[in-house]
Amino acid sequence: MLRLPDFTYIRPKSLKEAGRLLAELGPEAMAVAGGTDLYPKMKRGQFTPRYLVSLRFLPELRGIRPGSKEGMWIGAGETLTVVAKNPAVNKRFPALAHAAGSVSTPALRNMGTIGGNVFVDTRCNYYDQTFFWRQAAGFCMKKDGDICLVAPKSKSCLAVFSSDTAPVLCSLGAVALLAGPDGLRKLPFEQIYRDDGMHFVTKRDDELLRAILIPRAAFGQRNVYLKLRRRGSFDFPVLGVAAAMALDREGICRSARVVLTAVASAPVVVEEASRLLEGKKVSREMIEAVAEAAAKVSHPVDNVDLDYWYRKRMTRVYVKRALAELTGLKLETEKVPQEPVKDEKGP
Amino acid sequence: MREKKFSVIGKPLRKVDALAKSTGDTRYADDLELSRMLYGKLLRSPLPHARIRGIKTDRAAKLKGVYAVITGADLPERFGIMPSTQDEEALAGEKVRHVGDPVAAVAASSEAVAEESLKLIEVDYEPLKPILSIEEALACTEESERIHAWNRRANIQKAVSFEFGDVVQGFAQADQIFEDTFFFQGNAHLPMEQHCALAQYGPEDKLTIWSSTQTPHYLHRALSKVLKLPMSRIRVIAAPVGGGFGGKSDPFSHEMCASKLAMITGRPVKFTLTREETFYVHRGRHPVKMWIRTGVKNDGTLQAMHFRSFLDGGGYSSYGLATVYYTGALQTVSYKLPVYKFEGVRVFTNKPPCGPKRGHGTPQPRFALEVHLDKIADKLGIDPVELRLKQLVEPDSITVNGLRVSTTGLRECIEKAAARAEWKKKFHQLPYGRGIGFAASAYISGAGLPIYWNGMPHSGVQIRLDRGGGITVFCGSTDIGQGSDSILAYVVAEEFGVDPADIRVVTADTDLTPVDLGSYSSRVTVMTGNAAIQACRKLKEMLFQVAGEALEVPVDDLEMAEGKVRSQSYPKRAISFAECVEKAETKFGTLGATGSYSPPKYPANYKGSGVGLTPAYSYSASIVELSCDPETAEIKVEKVWIAHDCGRAFNPLLVEGQSEGSVYMALGEALMEEQVFRKNGLHKFPSILDYKSPTTLETPEIETILIETNDPEGPYGAKEAGQGFLLPVIPAVANALFDAIGVRIDELPITPDKVLRALEGRLKPVSVPSFDFPPPIKWRPGEGVEVPQKS
Numbered sequence A: 001m002l003r004l005p006d007f008t009y010i011r012p013k014s015l016k017e018a019g020r021l022l023a024e025l026g027p028e029a030m031a032v033a034g035g036t037d038l039y040p041k042m043k044r045g046q047f048t049p050r051y052l053v054s055l056r057f058l059p060e061l062r063g064i065r066p067g068s069k070e071g072m073w074i075g076a077g078e079t080l081t082v083v084a085k086n087p088a089v090n091k092r093f094p095a096l097a098h099a100a101g102s103v104s105t106p107a108l109r110n111m112g113t114i115g116g117n118v119f120v121d122t123r124c125n126y127y128d129q130t131f132f133w134r135q136a137a138g139f140c141m142k143k144d145g146d147i148c149l150v151a152p153k154s155k156s157c158l159a160v161f162s163s164d165t166a167p168v169l170c171s172l173g174a175v176a177l178l179a180g181p182d183g184l185r186k187l188p189f190e191q192i193y194r195d196d197g198m199h200f201v202t203k204r205d206d207e208l209l210r211a212i213l214i215p216r217a218a219f220g221q222r223n224v225y226l227k228l229r230r231r232g233s234f235d236f237p238v239l240g241v242a243a244a245m246a247l248d249r250e251g252i253c254r255s256a257r258v259v260l261t262a263v264a265s266a267p268v269v270v271e272e273a274s275r276l277l278e279g280k281k282v283s284r285e286m287i288e289a290v291a292e293a294a295a296k297v298s299h300p301v302d303n304v305d306l307d308y309w310y311r312k313r314m315t316r317v318y319v320k321r322a323l324a325e326l327t328g329l330k331l332e333t334e335k336v337p338q339e340p341v342k343d344e345k346g347p
Numbered sequence B: 001m002r003e004k005k006f007s008v009i010g011k012p013l014r015k016v017d018a019l020a021k022s023t024g025d026t027r028y029a030d031d032l033e034l035s036r037m038l039y040g041k042l043l044r045s046p047l048p049h050a051r052i053r054g055i056k057t058d059r060a061a062k063l064k065g066v067y068a069v070i071t072g073a074d075l076p077e078r079f080g081i082m083p084s085t086q087d088e089e090a091l092a093g094e095k096v097r098h099v100g101d102p103v104a105a106v107a108a109s110s111e112a113v114a115e116e117s118l119k120l121i122e123v124d125y126e127p128l129k130p131i132l133s134i135e136e137a138l139a140c141t142e143e144s145e146r147i148h149a150w151n152r153r154a155n156i157q158k159a160v161s162f163e164f165g166d167v168v169q170g171f172a173q174a175d176q177i178f179e180d181t182f183f184f185q186g187n188a189h190l191p192m193e194q195h196c197a198l199a200q201y202g203p204e205d206k207l208t209i210w211s212s213t214q215t216p217h218y219l220h221r222a223l224s225k226v227l228k229l230p231m232s233r234i235r236v237i238a239a240p241v242g243g244g245f246g247g248k249s250d251p252f253s254h255e256m257c258a259s260k261l262a263m264i265t266g267r268p269v270k271f272t273l274t275r276e277e278t279f280y281v282h283r284g285r286h287p288v289k290m291w292i293r294t295g296v297k298n299d300g301t302l303q304a305m306h307f308r309s310f311l312d313g314g315g316y317s318s319y320g321l322a323t324v325y326y327t328g329a330l331q332t333v334s335y336k337l338p339v340y341k342f343e344g345v346r347v348f349t350n351k352p353p354c355g356p357k358r359g360h361g362t363p364q365p366r367f368a369l370e371v372h373l374d375k376i377a378d379k380l381g382i383d384p385v386e387l388r389l390k391q392l393v394e395p396d397s398i399t400v401n402g403l404r405v406s407t408t409g410l411r412e413c414i415e416k417a418a419a420r421a422e423w424k425k426k427f428h429q430l431p432y433g434r435g436i437g438f439a440a441s442a443y444i445s446g447a448g449l450p451i452y453w454n455g456m457p458h459s460g461v462q463i464r465l466d467r468g469g470g471i472t473v474f475c476g477s478t479d480i481g482q483g484s485d486s487i488l489a490y491v492v493a494e495e496f497g498v499d500p501a502d503i504r505v506v507t508a509d510t511d512l513t514p515v516d517l518g519s520y521s522s523r524v525t526v527m528t529g530n531a532a533i534q535a536c537r538k539l540k541e542m543l544f545q546v547a548g549e550a551l552e553v554p555v556d557d558l559e560m561a562e563g564k565v566r567s568q569s570y571p572k573r574a575i576s577f578a579e580c581v582e583k584a585e586t587k588f589g590t591l592g593a594t595g596s597y598s599p600p601k602y603p604a605n606y607k608g609s610g611v612g613l614t615p616a617y618s619y620s621a622s623i624v625e626l627s628c629d630p631e632t633a634e635i636k637v638e639k640v641w642i643a644h645d646c647g648r649a650f651n652p653l654l655v656e657g658q659s660e661g662s663v664y665m666a667l668g669e670a671l672m673e674e675q676v677f678r679k680n681g682l683h684k685f686p687s688i689l690d691y692k693s694p695t696t697l698e699t700p701e702i703e704t705i706l707i708e709t710n711d712p713e714g715p716y717g718a719k720e721a722g723q724g725f726l727l728p729v730i731p732a733v734a735n736a737l738f739d740a741i742g743v744r745i746d747e748l749p750i751t752p753d754k755v756l757r758a759l760e761g762r763l764k765p766v767s768v769p770s771f772d773f774p775p776p777i778k779w780r781p782g783e784g785v786e787v788p789q790k791s
Helices: A015-028 A038-044 A080-085 A087-092 A094-101 A106-111 A114-118 A131-137 A165-171 A271-275 A282-295 A308-327 A341-345 B020-024 B058-062 B111-118 B134-137 B168-173 B216-227 B254-264 B275-281 B320-332 B363-380 B384-389 B410-420 B486-494 B524-551 B577-588 B653-670 B727-740 B752-759
Strands: A008-010 A029-032 A053-054 A064-068 A071-075 A175-180 A183-188 A208-215 A222-228 A237-248 A253-261 B038-044 B050-056 B066-071 B103-106 B121-125 B156-164 B175-182 B196-201 B206-213 B234-239 B268-270 B288-296 B300-312 B341-349 B436-444 B459-466 B470-476 B504-507 B558-561 B564-567 B574-576 B592-597 B617-628 B637-644 B700-706 B777-779
Touching: A015 A029, A015 A175, A015 A208, A029 A038, A029 B384, A064 A087, A071 A087, A080 A087, A080 A094, A080 A106, A080 A114, A087 A094, A094 A222, A094 A237, A106 B564, A114 A165, A114 A208, A165 A222, A165 A237, A165 A253, A175 B486, A175 B617, A237 A308, A237 B363, A237 B564, A253 A282, A253 A308, A253 B727, A271 A282, A271 B558, A282 A308, A308 B752, A341 B410, B020 B111, B038 B111, B038 B254, B038 B275, B050 B103, B058 B066, B058 B111, B058 B752, B066 B111, B066 B254, B103 B111, B121 B341, B134 B300, B134 B341, B168 B300, B175 B363, B206 B216, B206 B254, B216 B234, B216 B254, B234 B574, B254 B577, B254 B700, B288 B363, B300 B320, B300 B363, B300 B459, B320 B341, B320 B363, B320 B436, B363 B384, B363 B436, B384 B410, B384 B436, B410 B617, B410 B700, B436 B727, B459 B524, B459 B577, B470 B486, B486 B504, B524 B558, B524 B564, B524 B574, B524 B577, B524 B592, B564 B577, B574 B577, B617 B727, B637 B653, B637 B727, B727 B752
Parallel strands: A008 A053, A029 A053, B038 B268, B156 B777, B206 B234, B300 B341, B470 B504, B637 B700
Antiparallel strands: A064 A071, A071 A208, A175 A183, A175 A208, A222 A237, A237 A253, B038 B103, B050 B121, B066 B103, B156 B341, B175 B288, B196 B206, B196 B268, B288 B300, B436 B617, B459 B470, B459 B592, B558 B564, B564 B574, B617 B637
């Protein structure tokens, strides 16, 4: 079998100590919480840390406080299972519960944390391979090489952002609480990511995610997450659509946000959604227009499961369906160009 | 003996190994640990096609913890499962033929050290142009472009051609002629257990190997050849196999290397493949392109068929010689076909070798045939179920290609499946986006001929009776999870009238058990069952004799039941089985008996007639109901009905288990699984996460309908119940999709992007290469003589 290489496992007692250890040990160290992504990657030689600093037992990262003054506070160390099953999360943010509950498999959700999922490494089927395979293929720039094998002319890495929970958090305007050497810093999730498969997180290396704060402003918003993948379990998203919308009593849209995942190296905010929908009573035509706009900014490439042509096509369908679900508008199923043969004969 | 009711056969009993497996007690090959054991690793080629200029192993050999390093020079003898295509090497000597082809092996104190040492081996490769598709292989006919040197035409492993009846006349009699092309993509077995072998070489110069193999006897022969040790010095034990599906039926490099390294180091050596390596070892489903042309009367009666198949074999022959024949053999055994022409070719490509996977070479043509018939039915305006029912092969008949059909329950399979699924109510009647599809099939219950030509039994069973009434059954058969150990216990329990739990079954150990050819071609129940019955009946004769004397009852009034030997007329006149054994041993001496089985003789005698022969054909019919979202083209299979003629269900629970496993596997092949490669010959995703195989969530409700035809050749009438179920499900999916949304997908797997393209009229038909097939071997029924023939 593939063996886990030797490493030193360190279990600090506090978040502060963890931060200090990571700073001291430098690039040879990595933080580990659930380890569900990290350990397999160590076996395949994608990550080669000498030290692992465990965040798993830190009390500061625990707890879900549904009604704190600023909003809902979710400890970064809570497992995906806990987040997916939490009653308050389910009541206010079913999109988040669904996203967390759709990550991988039940066993891995019992180990994997929400903090781990928002920063889960970008994926690419030239990169998520063993050392043997990557050596045979010729290494890529994300690990051990200097070119992108998906698009050799590309200057940056095209690995795919594959978090399910991050697009939902972006759509809800959630904020990351980052613990650094100088204390806590707040950074909206929308600003944390960068469309670069190698450096997709803008937070500093000496900062650790302590918690996620979903602001009170998001409390009344309708929200939904739709995920495209081949199977009902195991699979990472190959397209995800998170949508959140505030409707007032007259049914006027007060805020609308649509965020895509797995179609670039970072979550993609569909700016047109806010522009087209806010201040208006949402119609079918508007939904179609937003879906069209989303498809324009969706740029899947051929490096994860399912045809990229298909994934781009599905962006429009999934956005349409997400907005239909939020507004309760019934959409007509797309007309199929070809007349079905059985209709010719008729029943 | 009078007919009596079964006491064990037909009951939903627990498998004999069920508790051990569910409690984790079963020790698979990788669970075995021996003292002083070393760990082996193979260095595999990163190139798809290259000449080896040299290998330097001295740095690796000097690494602390490394005990031995071997290369092709240490194991030069070639091997392979088929005697006439021995083209594999334990370690590549002159050249590598696919990414993952092994070139060197090490034995070290730990897996980590072994892995580390591989990095120190330097191989000097001269890259050669890789051939990665059927078309490329057929086009690369220059001597310089050869993958192998031994075959006659460059890159053609085997080309075959048959003509049964007058094809020109057959097509001339047809009212209409239909033509289609299909592609069945390759896919992998994906058993949960990765291959493992542990070898030990003792001071008496005897080798013992425990391996996760489906064919210990063939491994025994191959090891003897490669290691140059007499078979009498080699003991092969098949450890409990954690899933085979055909993927553990070849002799493998890691088995040879574990043995050789054990001989060199004097220590036990274990190799356990990684998941990635199993994709390189492969032997999975062949990618096959197919062309089919059929002449029919306006009422749908088949007049003539011409079928061509093009198999992508990968880098080695493996079972390919048989596979190419299998893609043409069984088209004739389900529907009456008066004239049939078949041409097939298997090419070498620089990809992992393909081999047998559940259905071996028949799911591909079955997919083509059943979708083709569905199209014909649609164009003629005939219900596809009716089209089949009007021309089913009759029982006790001989097909146009000389295959003998004994019993067939296909009519009952089709009628019952159609009734249970409410076919008439649903076909063409479901709303757009939901559809129902039908297909039928046939499969063999064991290959009629062994892999290597010999006149010995295909299966042997030995039974020993203990003074305490204990019964031990010895047989070379290999339980790969299908339940063959249980089958032996059921048969012997049925014969001796005892509880199967009281029987000890010792299997798959070449030192202890008589030869059984292995767990392939759905042969085990029929062959071991018959052999076991024969052995039991020899012993029963002795037991009845002493019981008759003791009870003063005529022998023909005696029966064995409820742990007793008793009078059928006066059941109270009885002695216990144990007491009877004691008396018999007193009279006859130590009690033991053997039984064996060889398949019957066959009607055809043309060259190539050996493939497709079997003691009995199983039949299956399947109906699939699915929904397809017309916007996303995502397919959800709602329900699968599967009716299967298994002759007799020894244990309906086990048969249903095989049915459900087959349906699950079929849905994976139909909808998502594909063994695909990049331009550099690298498998695109050799991992269990990225190679998409369905989960329980994608598995629909499955309704299994068992049909019992009580075949005269089968033990208690049984036929196969392991592979046949898979066959009709795949075309039924494709046919159901057409009923749902009106598009045909003629290339597997049926993925959403293909469906969407088809909906937009942008899916291209499958292209089929042109090839100059050899002149056909012509044969007509009645021309043969009643002798088995070497294939």
